[in-house]
Amino acid sequence: MAESDEGGSPVFRLIYQSHSRIPKTDRPTVLAEIFSQARSRNKGAEITGALLITDHYFAQVLEGPQGNVEELYGRISADPRHERLAVLDSGTVDHRAFGRWSMAQVSSAGHADIPLHTSNGSIHPAAPKDLTPEQSKVFTTMRNAIGADTV
Known part of the structure; x- marks a missing residue:
């Protein structure tokens, strides 16, 4: 279920795309570093996403x-x-679609490539059946923008 910020106040959502410059041979190491840093920094900045x-x-x-x-x-x-x-x-949205995800990597087919870390520290895999309609809508926008497979 989507979550709002404490007190139910609206949150800001930004979705972007970019072209990777990471050489294929370096991707596993570089992406692991990115995720480690993102989870740590994002939690302190109250940022969630995928x-x-x-x-x-x-x-x-x-x-x-x-x-x-x-x-x-x-x-x-x-x-x-x-x-x-x-x-x-x-823009501003009424609530977070990814309020329980500190940061997750999602494959082009929609399955989690790595376990998801929730805001309370729990770790669990995500599957398309576990996504809310709003999460699915955001992922569809993302996949369409970069030509990734759709679920």
């Missing part, structure tokens, strides 16, 4: 306080590991 990765593209959804999300996107924009960033959608 990252879709294909061989050549990234698509990511970030949710949280607007200033924190925009600051993170600014750092992401300057990261040399990708190029040609484009914002697919941004």
Whole structure:
């Protein structure tokens, strides 16, 4: 179920795509570093979301306080590991679609490539049947933008 911020206040959501510059041979190591850093930093910044990765593209959804999300996107924009960033959608939403996900990597077919870390520290895999309609809608937007397979 989607969650709002404490007190039920709206949150800011930003969805972007980019072209990966990470050489295929370096991807496992580099992506592991990205996820480790993202989970740690995002929790402190009250940011949740998911990252879709294909061989050549990234698509990511970030949710949280607007200033924190925009600051993170600014750092992401300057990261040399990708190029040609484009914002697919941004704005205030009534609640988080990914409030229980500190950050998750989702395969192009919609299955979790790695376990999801929830905001309370629990770890569990996600499957398409476990996604809310809103999460599925966001993932469809992301997949369509980068030409990933749809579920």
